[in-house]
Amino acid sequence: MDFKQQVTTALMGVLGDSLPADKVAQLIETPKTSDLGDYAFPTFILAKTLRKAPQQIAQDLVAEIDQSGFEKVIANGPYINFFLDKAVFSDQILTTILTEGANYGQSNLGKGGNVPIDMSSPNIAKPISMGHLRSTVIGNSIAKIMTKVGFNPIKINHLGDWGTQFGKLIVAYKKWGSEAAVKADPITNLLKYYVKFHQEDVAHPELDDEARAWFRKLEAGDEEATQLWSWFRSESLKEFQKIYTMLGVEFDSFNGEAFYNDKMDSVVNALEAKGLLHESRGAEIVDLSDYNLNPALIKKSDGATLYMTRDLAAAMYRHDTYNFVQSLYVVGGEQREHFNQMKAVLKEMGNDWSDEIRHIPFGLITQGGKKLSTRSGRVILLEEVLNDAVQLASAQIEAKNPDLPNREEVAKQVGIGAVIFHDLKNDRLDNFDFDLEEVVRFEGETGPYVQYTNARAQSILRKANQEVTMDADLIVSDANAWDVLKMLSNFPDMIIKASQEYEPSVIAKYALRLAKAFNKYYANSKILADDDQKNARLSLVKSVSAVLEASLALLGVQAPKAM
RNA sequence: GUCAUAGUAGCUCAGCUGGAUAGAGCAACGGUCUUCUAAACCGUAGGUCGCGAGUUCGAAUCUCGCCUGUGACACCA
Numbered sequence A: 001m002d003f004k005q006q007v008t009t010a011l012m013g014v015l016g017d018s019l020p021a022d023k024v025a026q027l028i029e030t031p032k033t034s035d036l037g038d039y040a041f042p043t044f045i046l047a048k049t050l051r052k053a054p055q056q057i058a059q060d061l062v063a064e065i066d067q068s069g070f071e072k073v074i075a076n077g078p079y080i081n082f083f084l085d086k087a088v089f090s091d092q093i094l095t096t097i098l099t100e101g102a103n104y105g106q107s108n109l110g111k112g113g114n115v116p117i118d119m120s121s122p123n124i125a126k127p128i129s130m131g132h133l134r135s136t137v138i139g140n141s142i143a144k145i146m147t148k149v150g151f152n153p154i155k156i157n158h159l160g161d162w163g164t165q166f167g168k169l170i171v172a173y174k175k176w177g178s179e180a181a182v183k184a185d186p187i188t189n190l191l192k193y194y195v196k197f198h199q200e201d202v203a204h205p206e207l208d209d210e211a212r213a214w215f216r217k218l219e220a221g222d223e224e225a226t227q228l229w230s231w232f233r234s235e236s237l238k239e240f241q242k243i244y245t246m247l248g249v250e251f252d253s254f255n256g257e258a259f260y261n262d263k264m265d266s267v268v269n270a271l272e273a274k275g276l277l278h279e280s281r282g283a284e285i286v287d288l289s290d291y292n293l294n295p296a297l298i299k300k301s302d303g304a305t306l307y308m309t310r311d312l313a314a315a316m317y318r319h320d321t322y323n324f325v326q327s328l329y330v331v332g333g334e335q336r337e338h339f340n341q342m343k344a345v346l347k348e349m350g351n352d353w354s355d356e357i358r359h360i361p362f363g364l365i366t367q368g369g370k371k372l373s374t375r376s377g378r379v380i381l382l383e384e385v386l387n388d389a390v391q392l393a394s395a396q397i398e399a400k401n402p403d404l405p406n407r408e409e410v411a412k413q414v415g416i417g418a419v420i421f422h423d424l425k426n427d428r429l430d431n432f433d434f435d436l437e438e439v440v441r442f443e444g445e446t447g448p449y450v451q452y453t454n455a456r457a458q459s460i461l462r463k464a465n466q467e468v469t470m471d472a473d474l475i476v477s478d479a480n481a482w483d484v485l486k487m488l489s490n491f492p493d494m495i496i497k498a499s500q501e502y503e504p505s506v507i508a509k510y511a512l513r514l515a516k517a518f519n520k521y522y523a524n525s526k527i528l529a530d531d532d533q534k535n536a537r538l539s540l541v542k543s544v545s546a547v548l549e550a551s552l553a554l555l556g557v558q559a560p561k562a563m
Numbered sequence B: 001g002u003c004a005u006a007g008u009a010g011c012u013c014a015g016c017u018g019g020a021u022a023g024a025g026c027a028a029c030g031g032u033c034u035u036c037u038a039a040a041c042c043g044u045a046g047g048u049c050g051c052g053a054g055u056u057c058g059a060a061u062c063u064c065g066c067c068u069g070u071g072a073c074a075c076c077a
Helices: A003-015 A021-027 A046-050 A054-064 A086-103 A130-148 A165-176 A179-184 A186-203 A206-220 A223-247 A257-273 A307-322 A333-348 A352-356 A382-400 A407-424 A447-464 A479-501 A504-524 A534-555
Strands: A039-042 A070-076 A079-084 A114-119 A152-157 A277-280 A283-286 A296-299 A327-329 A357-359 A365-367
Touching: A003 A021, A003 A039, A003 A054, A003 A070, A003 A079, A021 A039, A046 A054, A054 A070, A054 A079, A079 A086, A086 A479, A086 A534, A114 A130, A114 A307, A130 A152, A130 A223, A130 A365, A130 A382, A130 A407, A130 A479, A130 A504, A130 A534, A165 A186, A165 A206, A165 A223, A179 A186, A179 A223, A186 A206, A186 A223, A206 A223, A223 A382, A223 A407, A257 A277, A257 A296, A257 A307, A296 A307, A296 A333, A307 A327, A307 A333, A333 A352, A333 A357, A352 A357, A382 A407, A407 A447, A407 A504, A407 A534, A447 A504, A447 A534, A479 A504, A479 A534, A504 A534
Parallel strands: A114 A152, A114 A327, A327 A357
Antiparallel strands: A039 A079, A070 A079, A277 A283, A283 A296
16 A cells, blocks of 8 residues: 555545645655644645645644544644555565565666766776766666666776876886786786886986887787786776675676777768868868867867767777667766767767766765876775775774684674765765765764664574464564654665665665664664564564665665674 | 766765655764563754755745855776
8 A cells, every 4th residue: 555645545535626646645744743643734724725824724734534444543733644554565575675685775767777877987097986986886887777667787897908107117117127026916017117207207307208109019919018908907907806796796798998999990980971071280070069068079189089989989990789778877077078078978979878878976085185096106995995995894803702703704794884875975976085984984974883783683583493484463562662663664765865865875774774763662662572573573674674674785785693 | 178977964974756844874962671572662952954046825854046065077997
């Protein structure tokens, strides 16, 4: 039964023709606190047509309304407050969750449509930083959320595996590098060579010429250059894989920039054929003044292609390959203009599917208020942050629960869970200043708080020593349980909201509120008391755990059964 | 300068398709472990919702202007 529909029907019974049903449904709101009821209807809009004070209207309507099926319906000032029948609600929601299990909240809005998601995308030979973490975990969570509403996401790691920096890298490696060092610690040493190159080329500008020459060789398919490039790439990837494993993120494609090398000519040709390409200041551009945008640079004055060219090729490749219903790019907000340009160019080419391309921007991470950058040395290495977090979690377990079995495993789940959750709990667009203590906090509104709540629920289920049955009605009448039951019923709506807004924080905030409601119930009620509602209470605990675990899963956070 | 994005408690943020006394967490202060995991729970204190107009029965929420922060503004990605 749809409870909101029940309220709408009741209202329509007394409103007559004064308001259409969809308008009524739209006006029904959820009061801030349970003591004001479960649904409320404000009567202000009726004041004009009925020529009565809203307070009076509320009273009059309540007197006429059919209250059957509700616990009570009362007038409260200008509002009509509806209190649902708690027994019916309790039984219905708990039965639904126990029956559907992990499928609770699943829908098929997406009808199986393909949704490529451009995410993570680190640069070869450079370490993965906190900035990449955002794209990785946001993209991963969106993929899970999209799956839950029936889409088929395709996670694409658009690696930064091409560009002039590879010329520099090859020069540096040949001058100062060693195979053994790269094999032992690829990222650290490749980065070292790269940095040394930039130090040396100040005094020795001829290095830049060498680098350019090597990059040209690479582009021409020179065997040695290609072999080195491919080796750097695979060593880097191995290193990245360690971090992805820690984060529990998997990809469907690692087609990066290099993959589109042979696909750019056709883009340029197509633009030319449609007469969109213009020469300006020596470069080839597409004019976008109709869109109030700067021109899109397709070719540099030296004839070389650019980021835009490559992304256009990638966009078209993804369209042709996946026939997507949406194409997402989880990329920092500073690239807004770029994606607007890209969509505009595709549109100019006559591709109306360009409307289904969505840039999912996110805020910047700063340190001490300053932007991070590899060159200036302000980098926060993700691996270090994750390791620190695991260590802190381990210390926490030592202090709180030293007898816990498989402590190391749990420390990883909790430490890394804290980092991921911290990144996802706020609006994507919020900037945040990096503070390790803040990121790996275990108390308050954090991932570990949600995990801990679930661990407590699991602990009760273990101690109960009895299976939850659905033989009798699952009625939990405890007042403290009411908010928990209502929170449980909200989960499907939250998933839909999160999917429409591409906002994992919707799920994270929901999980926090559910956990909070459950902890309050837990602190005030004896769940394992032997009375006739014990089975019902256990079904509530089981449902809470199921939904908490499902929520964490949507965020890509693990849920240990004990911690 | 243009465009985008943000400004809510000491700090970090919810709330923003208009609605009932503006909510959390952290930090501070004070309570609760002989009873299901105290990574928890309860309480106290803390706010001109950047500023000023406008629309409305009603504005943190919508419109306009201003101030401040951040980002982007063609040959990087």
